[in-house]
Amino acid sequence: MSDLPEPVLAWYAAHARDLPWRRPEASPWSVLVSEIMLQQTPVARVLPVHEEWLERWPTPAELAAEPAGEAVRAWGRLGYPRRALRLHAAAVAITEEYGGEVPSSYDDLLALPGVGDYTAAAVASFAFGRRHVVLDTNVRRVLARTLQAVEFPSRSVTRAERDLAASVLPEVEETAAVWSVAVMELGALVCTAARPACEVCPVADRCAWRAAGYPAYDGPPRPTQAWAGTDRQCRGRLLGAVRDADGPVHASTLEAAWPGDLQRDRCLASLVEDGLLVRGSDRTYALP
Numbered sequence: 001m002s003d004l005p006e007p008v009l010a011w012y013a014a015h016a017r018d019l020p021w022r023r024p025e026a027s028p029w030s031v032l033v034s035e036i037m038l039q040q041t042p043v044a045r046v047l048p049v050h051e052e053w054l055e056r057w058p059t060p061a062e063l064a065a066e067p068a069g070e071a072v073r074a075w076g077r078l079g080y081p082r083r084a085l086r087l088h089a090a091a092v093a094i095t096e097e098y099g100g101e102v103p104s105s106y107d108d109l110l111a112l113p114g115v116g117d118y119t120a121a122a123v124a125s126f127a128f129g130r131r132h133v134v135l136d137t138n139v140r141r142v143l144a145r146t147l148q149a150v151e152f153p154s155r156s157v158t159r160a161e162r163d164l165a166a167s168v169l170p171e172v173e174e175t176a177a178v179w180s181v182a183v184m185e186l187g188a189l190v191c192t193a194a195r196p197a198c199e200v201c202p203v204a205d206r207c208a209w210r211a212a213g214y215p216a217y218d219g220p221p222r223p224t225q226a227w228a229g230t231d232r233q234c235r236g237r238l239l240g241a242v243r244d245a246d247g248p249v250h251a252s253t254l255e256a257a258w259p260g261d262l263q264r265d266r267c268l269a270s271l272v273e274d275g276l277l278v279r280g281s282d283r284t285y286a287l288p
Contacts, residue, residue, distance in 0.1 A: 003206075004146060004147075004168050004203060004206065005168060005170050005175070005179045005182075005183075007202040007203050008179065008182050008183055008186055008202055008203060009175070009178060009179060009182050010202065011182070011186065011202035012178070012181070012182030012185055012186070015185070015189065016181075016182070016185055017043075017185065017189075019034075019043065019047075020034075020047075020050065020051065020054075021033075021034035021035075021050070021126075022126070022181070026127075027058075027059075027102075027127075028101075028102035028104070028123065028127035028128065029054075029058070029059060029060055029102050030050075030054055031102075031122075031123050031126050031127040032087075032090070032102055032115075032119075032123050032127070033050060033053055033054065033087065034046065034050055035119050035122050035123055035126075036083050036086065036087050036090075036114065036119065037049060037050055037053075037078060037083070039080070039083060039119075040079070040080060041078050041079060041080075043188075045078060046078065049074070049075070049076055049078055052074065053074060056074065057091075059100060060090070060091035060094040060095050060100055060102065061091070061094075061095045061100040063087075063088060063091040064088070064091040064092040064094070064095040064096075067287075067288060068084075068085055068088045068089075068275070068287075068288045069286070069287025069288040070287075071084040071085065071087060071088040072084045072085065072239075072243065072276055072287050072288070073243050073287060076243075077236070077240065079236070081239060081276055082274055082275075082276065083114070085114075085274075085275055085276065085288075086113055086114025086115075087114065089113035089114060090112040090113050090114055090115060092113075093111075093112050093113055094112065102123070102127065104124065104127070104128040104130070105124065105130075106120050106121060106124045106130070106132060107120075109123050109124055118134065118135060118136055121133060121134045121135075121180075122134050122136070122180070125176070125177040125180045125181070126177065126180070126181055128177075129173055129174045129177045130173060130176075130177060131169065131170075131171075131172075131173040131176035131177065132176075132180070133162055133165045133166050133169060133180075134180040134181075134184070135157055135161070135162065135165060136184060137187070138183075138184045138185075138186075138187025138188050138191075139165070139180070139183050139184050139187060140153040140157070140161070141153060141187050141191060141193060142183050142186055142187045142191045143161075143164065143165055143168075143183070144161075144209075145191060145196075145207055145208070145209035145210075146203055146206065146207045146208060146209065147164055147168070147208060148164070148208060148209075149208035149209045149211070149212040149215065150209065150215070150217070150219075151209060151214070151215065151216060151217040152193070152217045152219065154219065155219075155220065186201070186202070186203075198210055231263065231266070231267050231270070234258050234260070234263050234264060234267040235267045235270065235271055237257050237258050238254055238257055238258060238264065238267055238268060238271060238277075238285075239271060239276055239277065240257075241253060241254055241257040242254075242277060242285050242286065242287060243287065247286065248280055248284035248285065248286040249284060249285050249286070250282075250283060250284050251283040251284070251285070252283075254268065254285065268285065271285075272285075275288055276288070
């Protein structure tokens with residue numbers, strides 16, 4: 001399967017979406033912001049927030065100069081708002097430790113607050129053209145199907161999976177960086193989870209899963225995320241009420257936002273513990 005990259009790269013050259021963080025003029029900061037925003041969030045929802053974020057804070061130093069609560073406010077309804085706090089903390093670290101410039105090495109990126117293996121590898125590859133194995137959900141699915149003849153990969157990345165991905169990573173650094181985003185795009189647009197469009201896939205003729213007759217996934221049940229009535233929904237409703245206010249919000253307003261006392265109190269306590277809200281002495285809550 002060493003010839004896998006060539007058709008994928010050709011397909012990407014013709015079909016890649018025009019996304020602001022992929023453009024030649026995109027800064028490493030734009031790439032880092034996009035990668036954190038895109039975690040568990042569709043591109044369509046990220047695009048307007050990313051644009052507003054970069055207009056307001058075109059550099060890490062400009063974000064670091066403002067309170068973390070402003071990052072939470074600007075995060076809006078992207079979900080998983082702790083990512084806003086992590087991005088603010090990363091901006092502070094970049095400003096204080098790297099002179100305001102996003103570091104280019106995987107190790108330095110990995111040392112930033114809130115940056116894990118995937119994000120460090122992605123930013124090093126996409127912003128700086130470095131050669132790294134970049135394994136997000138889409139990449140893992142494409143490689144599982146084309147190389148291993150399975151519909152979906154395991155829930156967590158294994159050493160064997162990482163080694164397999166490395167085995168098809170082009171040797172030339174710049175080509176490897178493009179391959180990483182190209183195979184990701186293929187998974188997002190063609191080799192999708194629910195309805196893969198094999199008829200237009202550039203590597204359908206060398207896909208092990210297709211050749212095996214599309215065997216169904218037989219691993220552990222894949223997790224699904226509920227929303228209605230969950231603590232996630234409650235936290236989002238409460239945080240939204242504070243985020244949309246001009247100043248501190250009294251507890252009575254939050255009681256109207258979510259009527260269930262026990263769940264509301266539990267979620268308020270978790271928001272305070274996570275640093276997303278601060279509690280005043282007069283039963284008010286505000287952004288940090």
